[in-house]
Amino acid sequence: MSFSFCLADEEAEVEEIDVERINIVEKDGKLRMVISNEERQHPGIVNGKIIPRKGQRPPGMIFFNHLGDEMGGLIFGDNGGNGHFGSLTHAIAKFASKSLLPKERIEVFETIWKTINDDYYDPAFNGVDWPAVRDRYRPRVEVAKSDDEFYSLIKLMLLELQDLHTAFVAPSEQSRSSGVSVNEVEDKVVVVNVVPDSDAARAGVKPGMIVRTLDDKPVDARLAELRTKLGHWTNSRAHHFVIYNSLLGGPNATLTLGLERADGTQFDVTLTRRAVPSSPSSLTAMLLPSGFSYVKINRALLSPVDDQFENEFKTLRDAPGLIIDLRGLSGGDIKDVGLKIANYFFPAKVSFGKFIKRSGETAPFRSLSAVSGKEVYKGPVVILVDEATRSAGEVFASGFQENGRAKIVGLQSCGCVLDRDSKKVKGGGVFQYSHLGYISGKGRKLEGSGVMPDKVVSLTIAGLRQGRDVILEEAERILKSK
Numbered sequence: 001m002s003f004s005f006c007l008a009d010e011e012a013e014v015e016e017i018d019v020e021r022i023n024i025v026e027k028d029g030k031l032r033m034v035i036s037n038e039e040r041q042h043p044g045i046v047n048g049k050i051i052p053r054k055g056q057r058p059p060g061m062i063f064f065n066h067l068g069d070e071m072g073g074l075i076f077g078d079n080g081g082n083g084h085f086g087s088l089t090h091a092i093a094k095f096a097s098k099s100l101l102p103k104e105r106i107e108v109f110e111t112i113w114k115t116i117n118d119d120y121y122d123p124a125f126n127g128v129d130w131p132a133v134r135d136r137y138r139p140r141v142e143v144a145k146s147d148d149e150f151y152s153l154i155k156l157m158l159l160e161l162q163d164l165h166t167a168f169v170a171p172s173e174q175s176r177s178s179g180v181s182v183n184e185v186e187d188k189v190v191v192v193n194v195v196p197d198s199d200a201a202r203a204g205v206k207p208g209m210i211v212r213t214l215d216d217k218p219v220d221a222r223l224a225e226l227r228t229k230l231g232h233w234t235n236s237r238a239h240h241f242v243i244y245n246s247l248l249g250g251p252n253a254t255l256t257l258g259l260e261r262a263d264g265t266q267f268d269v270t271l272t273r274r275a276v277p278s279s280p281s282s283l284t285a286m287l288l289p290s291g292f293s294y295v296k297i298n299r300a301l302l303s304p305v306d307d308q309f310e311n312e313f314k315t316l317r318d319a320p321g322l323i324i325d326l327r328g329l330s331g332g333d334i335k336d337v338g339l340k341i342a343n344y345f346f347p348a349k350v351s352f353g354k355f356i357k358r359s360g361e362t363a364p365f366r367s368l369s370a371v372s373g374k375e376v377y378k379g380p381v382v383i384l385v386d387e388a389t390r391s392a393g394e395v396f397a398s399g400f401q402e403n404g405r406a407k408i409v410g411l412q413s414c415g416c417v418l419d420r421d422s423k424k425v426k427g428g429g430v431f432q433y434s435h436l437g438y439i440s441g442k443g444r445k446l447e448g449s450g451v452m453p454d455k456v457v458s459l460t461i462a463g464l465r466q467g468r469d470v471i472l473e474e475a476e477r478i479l480k481s482k
Contacts (some may be wrong), residue, residue, distance in 0.1 A: 002412050020036065020062050021040040022036070023036065030111050031064050032064050033064065036392070038092050040387075041057040046072040059198075065172060065174070066295060091391075102144075105141055106138070106141060109137070109138065112135075112157075112431050119145065119358070120161075121357075121358055122358070122374055122434075125161060126163060127234060127278070128162075133157060137156075140153055145325065151170040159242075162249065162416065164390070165414075165419075165434040168429060171428035174275040176249070176275055176276060177273065178274075179198030179201065179271065180193060180194055180198075180200045180257070182211055183387070184240075187459075188218075189219045189458075189459070190210055191205060191208065192464060193199075193207060194207060199274075204269070206337075207404065208465030209260060211257055212258040212259065212260055213256075214256070221386040223247065227243065233439075235415055235448040241387060241414050242385060250273070251402050254272050254273065256268055256269070256270045256271075257269050267269070279299065280304070281297070281298060281302040281303070282298045282304075283297055284296040284298060285336060290476050292322065292476060293321070295312065295316070295324050297324070297325065297393075297472070299329070299330060299334030299391070301331070301338040303336075305337055308343055313344060316377070319379060320379060321380045321479035322381050323381075324382070325384045327384050327391065327395055327410065328388045330390055331390050331391030332391070334391075336367060337392075343416070344368050344369055344373050345400070346371070346376065347372050347376050349371045349372070349440030350405075352370055352396075353395060353438060353440040354367045355419050355436040356436060356439055357436060357437075363436050365377065381400065381406035382407050382479060383406045383408050384409055385408055385412075385413045386411040387414060388414065390416040391418070394415075394417050394451050402441050402452070410453050412451070413446075415447060417438045417445075417446035418437060418438035419438065455478065457471045465466070
């Protein structure tokens with residue numbers, strides 16, 4: 001048997017290798033596959049827990065999903081000690097969690113309802129009659145015919161709170177994407193982003209194309225269905241986010257978009273909703289042709305973004321101006337990551353607000369402040385936000401804006417600023433709920449309102465078709481005027 005290994009920039013070849021176990025991992029260290037002999041075989045993980053076993057497991061390959069749970073594999077023979085080896089079999093989820101019993105579904109339902117009733121950040125439940133919600137959903141839970149139906153009911157119930165931080169993640173649930181993002185631009189549903197090297201990109205889908213149909217139905221009709229399903233939300237920002245992030249979702253494996261090109265011609269494209277692997281947060285930094293430094297925080301304000309910023313600061317500290325891009329930021333850890341970055345921009349202590357309990361009192365250790373770091377960047381700063389900038393990203397931008405340290409450019413942010421806790425419930429699902437509210441340093445509630453840019457820059461169909469980043473262009477204009 002021959003193997004090739006990549007060492008630095010050289011490829012080394014060996015004729016044969018003896019090894020007891022090989023772990024295939026992602027860049028972040030997440031285990032995705034094990035190839036092992038019997039003695040060192042992985043025991044397996046389901047719902048985050050090691051599977052208890054008597055004796056050793058047969059040799060072979062074991063596969064793991066993005067949650068770290070075993071999804072099956074290929075093993076040789078059995079482990080019964082009868083010597084019958086040589087048959088290749090599927091090690092599929094015989095150890096996976098069983099379907100919930102009807103009484104267990106009711107138990108999970110009551111746990112979730114009671115947690116909201118007792119611990120939700122808002123005692124008025126965002127204007128929702130929470131006891132009445134229980135009365136409406138419990139009979140439906142009692143007659144649910146499957147776990148999938150039950151989990152769908154739980155998600156619908158929690159959506160009534162109109163709160164993006166409160167949600168339910170079913171066991172082994174995976175995020176899926178068609179590789180295309182759409183939004184409302186100039187009163188039309190328009191492609192705003194296409195993932196490079198995706199099926200959509202290879203099929204010729206490009207930003208600026210207008211969506212006319214979805215699965216042979218006018219896209220306006222699909223939007224109307226979603227709005228009817230969700231009902232009226234007082235948080236219009238979050239409502240818009242949910243609508244446009246749900247538009248291309250659905251239970252089917254594929255979807256067909258009817259698209260219009262810039263020249264008016266139309267075509268259909270069928271895309272697969274593929275599982276999106278989890279990826280770690282990261283920071284991208286570059287020097288723009290204008291001479292200004294640009295920093296993009298990808299995914300969330302989570303480690304190692306703070307360490308990456310510290311490393312990049314050596315390069316950007318002498319820049320004539322700095323742009324921090326928070327567009328699409330899903331949230332993260334404002335206290336232990338976001339404020340570590342903010343410390344590089346303030347010569348003295350400033351408030352970034354606080355998280356408050358249901359009673360209105362400040363939660364212990366949840367007052368937020370940026371303090372002067374070892375080095376402070378003194379140049380002008382512009383922060384970019386959009387409708388998908390959420391939670392910790394909004395707190396970060398608001399703190400800079402309220403303290404006069406940066407201009408905010410782009411689109412009004414999501415208005416989704418709460419602190420959440422989570423519980424794992426019977427069956428392996430994860431229940432997430434908002435347990436703390438947020439008040440800015442100047443006493444503003446960002447939940448429902450978000451961060452309003454100092455300079456609002458709307459997307460245009462022409463700009464998208466030309467491949468221009470009009471928000472970034474405006475940020476550079478502002479820095480040039482300093």
